Amino acid sequence: MGLVDWAKGAFHKTGSPRWFFLGSRRWMVGLYAAGIALIVVGSTIGLGFVPPERFQGDSFRILFVHVPAVHLAQAIYVAVAVAGLVYLVWRMKMADMVIEAAAPVGMAVTAAGLATGVVWGMPTWGTGWVWDARIISTLVLLLLFFGLLALRQAIPRPDRAAMAVSLLAVVGVVNLPIIKYSVEWFTTLHQPASLTLGERPTIAPVFLVPLALNALGYYCLAAGIVIAALRMKIIERESGTSWVADWLAGHEDRVGG
Amino acid sequence: MRAFAALFQRDLLVALRRPTDAANPLVFFVLAVLLLGVGAASAEKGLGGSAAGAVWVLALFANLLAVEGVFRRDVEDGTLEQLLIHARPRFAAVLGKLAANWSCAGLPVLVLSPLAVYVLGHSTAGAGMVMLTLLLGTPTLTLLGAIGAALTAGTGRGGLLLAVLVMPFYLPVLIFGAGASTAAGAGGDAAFELLVLGALLTGSITAAPFAVGKALAISQEY
Numbered sequence: 198m199g200l201v202d203w204a205k206g207a208f209h210k211t212g213s214p215r216w217f218f219l220g221s222r223r224w225m226v227g228l229y230a231a232g233i234a235l236i237v238v239g240s241t242i243g244l245g246f247v248p249p250e251r252f253q254g255d256s257f258r259i260l261f262v263h264v265p266a267v268h269l270a271q272a273i274y275v276a277v278a279v280a281g282l283v284y285l286v287w288r289m290k291m292a293d294m295v296i297e298a299a300a301p302v303g304m305a306v307t308a309a310g311l312a313t314g315v316v317w318g319m320p321t322w323g324t325g326w327v328w329d330a331r332i333i334s335t336l337v338l339l340l341l342f343f344g345l346l347a348l349r350q351a352i353p354r355p356d357r358a359a360m361a362v363s364l365l366a367v368v369g370v371v372n373l374p375i376i377k378y379s380v381e382w383f384t385t386l387h388q389p390a391s392l393t394l395g396e397r398p399t400i401a402p403v404f405l406v407p408l409a410l411n412a413l414g415y416y417c418l419a420a421g422i423v424i425a426a427l428r429m430k431i432i433e434r435e436s437g438t439s440w441v442a443d444w445l446a447g448h449e450d451r452v453g454g
Numbered sequence: 455m456r457a458f459a460a461l462f463q464r465d466l467l468v469a470l471r472r473p474t475d476a477a478n479p480l481v482f483f484v485l486a487v488l489l490l491g492v493g494a495a496s497a498e499k500g501l502g503g504s505a506a507g508a509v510w511v512l513a514l515f516a517n518l519l520a521v522e523g524v525f526r527r528d529v530e531d532g533t534l535e536q537l538l539i540h541a542r543p544r545f546a547a548v549l550g551k552l553a554a555n556w557s558c559a560g561l562p563v564l565v566l567s568p569l570a571v572y573v574l575g576h577s578t579a580g581a582g583m584v585m586l587t588l589l590l591g592t593p594t595l596t597l598l599g600a601i602g603a604a605l606t607a608g609t610g611r612g613g614l615l616l617a618v619l620v621m622p623f624y625l626p627v628l629i630f631g632a633g634a635s636t637a638a639g640a641g642g643d644a645a646f647e648l649l650v651l652g653a654l655l656t657g658s659i660t661a662a663p664f665a666v667g668k669a670l671a672i673s674q675e676y
Binding site for chain 1: 605611618619621622623626630672673675
């Protein structure tokens with residue numbers, strides 16, 4: 198029972214913008230620090246100390262940026278969709294703000310994943326772009342993130358925009374695996390050559406350590422950025438409430454007021 | 455069933471009274487085929503094996519153009535609010551509207567598609583399969599596109615926003631439709647793609663009308 202009560206309490210507290218704003222600063226700072234440290238260490242090992250790959254030479258080192266970016270992009274979309282579901286079911290304002298804060302981050306990470314993929318593909322595949330399953334689904338992910346942002350901008354009323362965006366986020370997450378498998382079946386049936394291009398050799402443990410460090414660092418840094426954006430949204434949307442006025446009164450030196 | 459029939463009949467009647475509006479998607483399809491033939495096809499071989507896929511892409515865009523306007527006039531003159539209040543069950547009314555919309559856009563494009571394949575590819579190989587896949591695929595496109603159209607109804611911004619919203623959902627349909635058509639044109643077997651297209655259609659007929667109803671309710675605040 199203790200655990201259930203604790204979970205309920207955490208759920209309600211996190212759902213309160215005030216509680217989240219006042220309590221989240223440490224988390225933001227900690228995640229920023231952890232993310233930057235992990236990325237610095239991981240990238241140093243990956244770029245400086247890991248031996249070159251047998252077939253790709255040094256060009257494979259972009260792996261330590263590319264793979265974490267693409268994984269993170271998918272994870273952010275799933276998080277956004279969960280937030281969308283939470284909003285649709287419980288109408289929690291925080292869930293909507295999470296979508297608004299995370300979608301631009303997700304879009305940037307997806308774009309970074311695509312761009313590094315193109316850069317990596319040129320020396321190794323001989324072409325920057327192949328219409329294979331992963332590339333198409335990542336491109337679609339970018340479109341979905343953009344759609345979330347564009348839809349919110351198009352609807353002037355915030356509560357209505359929140360409903361529409363949440364609905365789109367939830368419907369979109371169903372679509373992602375469908376696209377992935379449809380392109381995979383399609384390419385397997387008709388152009389088996391492009392699939393072997395997308396396959397990587399199994400990763401050796403020596404590459405796995407910096408990859409894991411970087412991936413973890415990316416997750417931490419993204420979480421920190423999302424929390425920072427979320428704090429901005431909270432102050433913006435709750436600007437009429439008394440607790441924001443109280444907080445601002447205590448921080449006039451920092452906000453330049 | 456009565457809601458379905460009533461809305462189907464009404465929307466067909468509205469389309470018949472404004473034939474130029476209703477013909478927009480078809481005109482777009484014909485113009486796009488013309489431009490593609492002039493701009494991208496070689497004089498001897500046309501587009502060759504890609505003709506079927508090209509026709510599928512054009513049919514998809516024609517469908518998007520049609521579905522974009524499916525709720526617009528109803529939002530403007532208040533009919534939609536009345537529908538949301540009165541039409542029970544709501545999903546049947548939505549299905550009726552969408553069936554009428556497809557009959558005015560998807561169906562004529564479907565009828566013209568073999569001609570487009572022939573004009574672009576200089577051969578009728580795969581033309582039958584294009585018709586069959588369009589028959590299975592474009593209703594799915596209408597159903598999925600209507601979700602986006604409902605979400606953006608009343609924002610005064612359709613067009614590109616709708617295209618961005620629904621394109622991810624159109625992709626699987628396009629992949630299997632164009633894949634089956636190209637395979638059939640090359641003499642291959644396309645049973646698997648047809649089964650998937652059928653499954654997508656069944657799924658979207660079942661689920662999409664409810665999502666459309668929900669999205670309309672959001673956009674009109676019911």
